[in-house]
Amino acid sequence: MIKHHPSLNLLAGFVAGDLPASVAIGVSIHSQMCEQCRDKIAELTQRLAIQEFAEMESSSFDDGIEDNIITSDMASMDFGNMIDAITADDEISEQAVSKSALIRIKDKNYELPKALNNVRMSNWLNLGKLSRSSLNLDEGPLHSHLLHIDAGGEVPTHTHKGFEITLLLDGSFEDEMGTYVAGDFIELDGAHNHKPKTIEGCLCYTVADDALQFTEGFHKLFNPIGSLLY
Known part of the structure; x- marks a missing residue:
């Protein structure tokens, strides 16, 4: 049974993308082996996403004039043609599954x-x-x-x-x-x-x-x- 885990600071740094690559690799491998830390990373990721979304909303209120410009630009877009262009290519893209060495x-x-x-x-x-x-x-x-x-x-x-x-x-x-x-x-x-x-x-x-x-x-x-x- 796993008894030793990364500190909360390391887990938070991993979620925020602030760790050196070598340390991030270690935390990533551990989380694949440890359900407890995997769940904690998911929780921290959700918290960070909520925080980032809240900051984005706050910023949008502060930039009312810019929002009006963006809304006006969006209204002039032809979304029908845009969606048709995106869906025109029906080729299925398959991503190779990474295998362990x-x-x-x-x-x-x-x-x-x-x-x-x-x-x-x-x-x-x-x-x-x-x-x-x-x-x-x-x-x-x-x-x-x-x-x-x-x-x-x-x-x-x-x-x-x-x-x-x-x-x-x-x-x-x-x-x-x-x-x-x-x-x-x-x-x-x-x-x-x-x-x-x-x-x-x-x-x-x-x-x-x-x-x-x-x-x-x-x-x-x-x-x-x-x-x-x-």
């Missing part, structure tokens, strides 16, 4: 969410039980990846210099804060220190605006080049 990692197939179909991916970088592919969204300091952890694998204990969003696409993992399943949307920052590990393996979609900061053992040696790794 399949990727293969370590002898296992995964079905990617449709939101990632047209996103360019780098070749997979393999580091032991960790595999990572970068997504080319050209967002400056915002970096997004697909991260695969083999069964029995883990990410060394770390915190975050900036923020990190992790959306679990397949499998499960756990850390000091709990257990996560497919669909969980986890938001972390420098206040969190954790060591994700998985028994069965997992595939995640991640977004971060700065490097990880390893906090234990010899992994701390990688921190000086951390900006090259995230």
